[in-house]
Amino acid sequence: MPGELSVDRVVVEDATEASSLYNRGYFGTPRSGGSLELDLLEAVYLVEAERLEVRRGGRAVSARDLFRAAGTAVPSFEILYLVYRDLRQRGYIVESRSGSVDFQVYPRGGAPKKTPSKYWVRALSERAVFDLAELLERAEEAAAVRKTLLLGLVDEESDLTYYNVREALPTGDRPIGTPNEQVVVHFLGDRAVVIDEAQGRALHEAGFFGKMIGRRLQLSLLETAFLLK
Template sequence: MTGRVAADGTIRIADPAEASATYGRGYFGTPDSNGGLGLDRYDSVYLAEMGRLVGVDARARPVPWPEVFRRSARHDPVFGVRYLVYRDLRQRGYVVRASPPPVAFTVLPRGGVLNKTPSRFWVEAISERAPFDLAHLFELAERAQSAKKTLLLGVVDEESDLTYYRVRRPSPRGALPARRLGTPAEAWLSHDRLVVYDE
């Protein structure tokens, strides 16, 4: 199958039969009114990397998948990290769709049918070296809970290995019995340390 690669790394498959076959095997892309299929950056790079799609330029010359990746990464500074999470989920058999904010991806349960089965997961992708905003993470957790979704945080390490964390806002409850804690002491708070003076 072939599709024309745009400057931003997206690919459009014009042939209706090829478009239908690509969409039908994994719900890749978005069908258009002309029978073609528009692929976002993640779908484009994944299908090209897996050898299921050959990207071509305006002169019908093949564009190798690393070039499709480079074009995508030039237009999205977090594309590389997000693509690793996208690819991992696709290889595990999930239907993954790029999502508008607040999260990177929505993921259907295995065996789910696009536009019929509600998404099960919201997935955010981050590098283990990148700082992240804990308040934003709590907000995402609350929004996911309100939408009845499971929020997953896909963390990519320096070797491009992934670890997934389920994120949810805890609801602490219960009571602790009062205890005598011992001798009172003076302490000094210094940045992230508490210094207790022992006299």
């Protein structure tokens, strides 16, 4: 099934073949006249699945050259593709989105124009820097329209983990206990230590602060800052 590469798109002109691709997986966007426009994520996936042949100017484009072209045309293409490919192989219908959400994903058995999408997915490298406040805004937007926001996190070995992003307000009914006497803490670089064994054990037992190492209580800097308040 041939498609013509044009910068950041692949177009399948034959109406019959275009219809087959769209109806068997909802790939691409149908155009007037019966042709089908695929983005490069879809095109690379279909080439890998041996359902599409890509040409440019009448000459065949190899899978390797197509991947390189996609990597040039689409920022973070490799990360996006790994997430897209994984979702497709899990049996989901996936559509690319613009903006701060990369994909919308339909529930199994669902399809565009037939059922609402279920997930919004953002693809990220595990080393990527992101704005947490902006991410929480997207989670609120997703919840407002009954979607689940997922982070598809790709590690250095291309292994993929999905995280459900939602706002949580931790609550508990255990009172925060502290010793009656003031505790002396010694700072040691990136941690703090209570040297007095009695003080250390009292603090640990009062609120499970720190970790007893022998007769000394070791505290993280976060715990120390909290206790100083």
